[in-house]
Amino acid sequence: MKEAMFYEKLKDKKVHxxxxxxxxxxxxxxxxxxxxxxxxxxxxxxLVYDKVSTIVVNPIEKKPLYH
Structure with missing residues (x-):
């Protein structure tokens, strides 16, 4: 687990x-x-740091081709 960002420590081991x-x-x-x-x-x-949430594999043929 990695320590999160964007929080503030409060008293009694609570965080905001x-x-x-x-x-x-x-x-x-x-x-x-x-x-x-x-x-x-x-x-x-x-709890979700460094965990993959989605993987999508698209074929190159779906990309627009301008020539």
Whole structure:
């Protein structure tokens, strides 16, 4: 896991995630409403960092050809 960006540390090992419009205040050991950020010991970590979300393979013939 990688430490997330765009958050603010609060007291009692809580964090305020500022990445999306939900603006979650997350307690230690909990995940945010989006389920992709988790508070571990007062630091916010990304649970989806370095994970592939989609792979698409398109043939070159689908691309427009101008000549």
């Amino acid at each position: 995630c500022r990445l999306c419009a939900f603006n979650c205040v997350i307690s230690d050991g909990e995940v945010g409403r989006c389920r992709v950020r988790k508070d571990i010991d007062g630091k916010l970590y990304s």
